[in-house]
Amino acid sequence: MTILNDIIQGILLGGLFALFACGLSLMFGVMDVINLAHGDVAVAGVYLAVVLIPASHIPALWIFVLVVPAFMIGGYLVQRYLLQPSLDSGAITTLLVTFGLSIVLENVLLEVFTANSYSLNVGSLVSSSWQVSSQISVPYLDLVILGVAIVVLVALQLFLVRTRTGRLVRAVADDREAAELVGANYRHLFAVAAALAFGTVAFAGLALGAYTQVSPTAGPTYLLYGFEAVVIGGLGSLWGTLAGGLVLGVATTLGSQVDPNLGSMLPHLVFLFVLAVRPRGFFPKRAVT
Amino acid sequence: MSDLALRPERVAAEPVFVVSRSRRPASWAGVLGIVLVVLLAVMPYVVYQSLTSTLVNFFILVTIATMWNALAGYAGLVSVGQQAYIGVGAYAVLIAAQHGIEPFVAIFIAVGVSVVLAYPVSFLVLRLAGAYFAVATWVLAVVAYLLVLRYPSLGGGTGAPLPGLGNIGATLLGAYTYWAALAVAVLAIVAVYLLLRSRLGLVLTAVRDNEVGARSIGSRVTGAKRMVYMLAAGGCAGAGAMIAISQLNVQPGNVFNVQWTAYMIFAVLIGGLGTIEGPIVGSIVFIVLQQTLAQYNAWYLIILGAVAMAIAIWARRGLWGTLVSKVPIHLFPVGYYVHAEPGVTERRGLARLLFGPARRAKRHPTAPTPSGPTPSGR
Numbered sequence: 001m002t003i004l005n006d007i008i009q010g011i012l013l014g015g016l017f018a019l020f021a022c023g024l025s026l027m028f029g030v031m032d033v034i035n036l037a038h039g040d041v042a043v044a045g046v047y048l049a050v051v052l053i054p055a056s057h058i059p060a061l062w063i064f065v066l067v068v069p070a071f072m073i074g075g076y077l078v079q080r081y082l083l084q085p086s087l088d089s090g091a092i093t094t095l096l097v098t099f100g101l102s103i104v105l106e107n108v109l110l111e112v113f114t115a116n117s118y119s120l121n122v123g124s125l126v127s128s129s130w131q132v133s134s135q136i137s138v139p140y141l142d143l144v145i146l147g148v149a150i151v152v153l154v155a156l157q158l159f160l161v162r163t164r165t166g167r168l169v170r171a172v173a174d175d176r177e178a179a180e181l182v183g184a185n186y187r188h189l190f191a192v193a194a195a196l197a198f199g200t201v202a203f204a205g206l207a208l209g210a211y212t213q214v215s216p217t218a219g220p221t222y223l224l225y226g227f228e229a230v231v232i233g234g235l236g237s238l239w240g241t242l243a244g245g246l247v248l249g250v251a252t253t254l255g256s257q258v259d260p261n262l263g264s265m266l267p268h269l270v271f272l273f274v275l276a277v278r279p280r281g282f283f284p285k286r287a288v289t
Numbered sequence: 290m291s292d293l294a295l296r297p298e299r300v301a302a303e304p305v306f307v308v309s310r311s312r313r314p315a316s317w318a319g320v321l322g323i324v325l326v327v328l329l330a331v332m333p334y335v336v337y338q339s340l341t342s343t344l345v346n347f348f349i350l351v352t353i354a355t356m357w358n359a360l361a362g363y364a365g366l367v368s369v370g371q372q373a374y375i376g377v378g379a380y381a382v383l384i385a386a387q388h389g390i391e392p393f394v395a396i397f398i399a400v401g402v403s404v405v406l407a408y409p410v411s412f413l414v415l416r417l418a419g420a421y422f423a424v425a426t427w428v429l430a431v432v433a434y435l436l437v438l439r440y441p442s443l444g445g446g447t448g449a450p451l452p453g454l455g456n457i458g459a460t461l462l463g464a465y466t467y468w469a470a471l472a473v474a475v476l477a478i479v480a481v482y483l484l485l486r487s488r489l490g491l492v493l494t495a496v497r498d499n500e501v502g503a504r505s506i507g508s509r510v511t512g513a514k515r516m517v518y519m520l521a522a523g524g525c526a527g528a529g530a531m532i533a534i535s536q537l538n539v540q541p542g543n544v545f546n547v548q549w550t551a552y553m554i555f556a557v558l559i560g561g562l563g564t565i566e567g568p569i570v571g572s573i574v575f576i577v578l579q580q581t582l583a584q585y586n587a588w589y590l591i592i593l594g595a596v597a598m599a600i601a602i603w604a605r606r607g608l609w610g611t612l613v614s615k616v617p618i619h620l621f622p623v624g625y626y627v628h629a630e631p632g633v634t635e636r637r638g639l640a641r642l643l644f645g646p647a648r649r650a651k652r653h654p655t656a657p658t659p660s661g662p663t664p665s666g667r
Contacts, residue, residue, distance in 0.1 A: 004456050018500070020292060028420070031660050034419075034424065036369070036422070036423070036424075046395070067400075078582040082598075082602075084604045085603070086601065086602045089601070089602050089603075090363070090605070091419065092361065092367050093418070093601050093602060093605075095367045095369075095419065096367065096554060096597075096598075096601045097550070097556065097601055097602060099369060099423075099550075099554060099615050100554070100558075100594045100595075100597050100598040100601070101594075101598065102595040103547075103548070103551040103555075103590065103594045104590075104591050104595055104598070105590050106589055107588075107590050108593070110586075110587060111588065114540035123465060135654060147458075162350060220427070220547060221431075223424075224424065224427060224428055224431060226429070227420075227424045250432070261435055261438055261439055264435055265436070266437040268431055268432050269432065271428060272413070272425070272428060272429070272432070275413065275417070275421075275425060276413055279416065279417065279421070287442055
């Protein structure tokens with residue numbers, strides 16, 4: 001019965017990982033960029049919220065109405081003025097630039113906010129949980145985070161499939177030259193994809209801040225979880241990404257049953273195993289769908 | 290009557306094409322290098338220990354930057370996980386010292402263990418490219434860190450002091466540490482230099498310039514990459530061993546920190562990716578800025594990161610590469626130059642047998658100007 005409980009907790013945690021992963025998956029799928037600063041951007045979201053909550057008097061649960069749009073604008077600008085030039089300058093440049101961004105962001109946060117960790121106080125949501133049976137209890141917060149992850153994934157999917165801009169983003173992802181021939185401005189569309197990715201990572205950061213204490217150096221850990229979810233699920237498949245996140249979440253909670261160290265290590269080992277046997281993941285797709 | 294009119298056939302003769310390692314004699318650079326190393330080696334006798342300990346950090350940085358440059362600059366492998374081998378090196382020294390082995394001797398063990406460990410790992414990571422390789426190496430470093438935490442004898446999360454050096458006086462220990470760090474850095478540079486001058490170096494230079502092209506003409510690209518990956522593992526382990534010895538303490542959060550990889554990447558990008566001199570130049574800039582801005586905490590790192598990003602995007606050659614594009618100086622001649630020697634003509638017949646194929650004529654104002662040198666590598 002505790003195993004069942006662990007699996008349920010793991011699935012709920014997987015929602016958080018999937019939230020981290022979907023932005024990475026989108027940017028990787030559309031413009032072949034892995035943003036190594038992804039985790040640090042999420043952490044920056046927490047710190048922005050920490051600053052904005054007392055200033056705006058918006059409760060922590062609703063602060064995303066400010067943080068997410070701010071990050072979408074930031075993502076558009078970062079892609080347009082930092083990542084696009086590096087994409088133009090060579091294959092490994094984007095890796096180096098996003099890694100540099102990660103280190104710079106982390107150290108700026110350390111300088112401004114010191115090494116203290118912060119969390120977002122989302123009120124009664126943290127403490128209360130839904131008692132399913134004597135052994136299984138589901139915290140409402142975890143349920144909300146998983147719900148947000150699913151809503152974000154569905155919204156992304158609908159945007160990419162149903163809207164004109166979304167179809168253009170998929171077109172440049174599939175074949176940039178052909179899309180350009182029919183008039184698509186790929187630089188703008190890449191930046192739109194980056195804006196969406198930064199929006200989702202803002203959600204991920206806020207969810208993380210509500211879930212646990214966040215310190216400026218927490219970013220890389222969640223970048224790795226996010227990337228692992230993308231690889232396990234298969235590149236470019238948003239639903240595969242969700243599945244990958246859930247696998248990692250379950251690995252974390254099952255490993256934690258043995259000891260906390262194994263809880264941190266097991267998802268990485270699962271990832272390395274998948275990399276060794278199925279480098280393309282379990283649900284590979286050629287393009288974003 | 291001029292020489293030209295009397296013997297026109299000399300001017301018309303085919304110029305001799307000479308293949309050399311550099312366009313002009315580079316042995317002065319070798320002499321300069323040896324003088325510099327000797328000067329650096331006597332430093333502990335003439336300067337204060339605060340300067341030598343800064344130089345120890347500089348040597349460690351030069352070592353890891355040189356290794357990362359071999360990985361990314363030549364083999365095209367952007368590793369974000371070299372801190373794994375820094376940690377392995379530091380812990381190898383710690384474990385050896387705990388078993389009574391002299392820590393300075395244990396540097397060799399650290400390098401050996403790391404190279405052996407890198408061999409099986411290379412089969413997992415070298416199948417991957419680009420971002421997959423970068424993140425996989427990073428994940429391996431995290432796994433290595435988490436593994437170390439599981440062993441209480443290694444001090445867990447807080448780390449452990451390095452035993453075995455207590456009976457050496459502080460001044461002498463400082464000097465020994467300095468010489469060991471200098472030796473590790475010099476060996477790292479020499480190893481990369483010799484690797485690049487070997488047959489493998491040709492493959493690596495080809496990979497740096499165009500990997501698909503190199504593969505298509507039948508170069509054993511994966512084998513060359515494996516060599517570089519193992520060399521970089523050994524070099525980073527040497528640096529890790531020096532970190533353990535210079536700090537007399539091994540902390541997992543320090544030796545496995547991704548900041549080390551940031552240091553090497555920033556130093557290489559600023560100095561110049563894909564040149565041997567670049568990492569050294571970048572390390573000098575790094576250490577100078579770090580020392581100058583020491584009272585402003587991590588701002589030096591933020592500035593270096595921003596500069597490195599700008600250089601990666603807009604000035605790919607870095608400081609050294611930009612300098613070389615203006616003034617062709619190569620301290621480490623690893624490429625080949627094919628050039629027509631001005632005024633050298635081919636000897637024929639008996640003269641060729643007696644004096645060799647090339648004849649250097651007297652300089653003549655109307656002698657045909659040779660075509661410029663064709664660099665086949667930097």
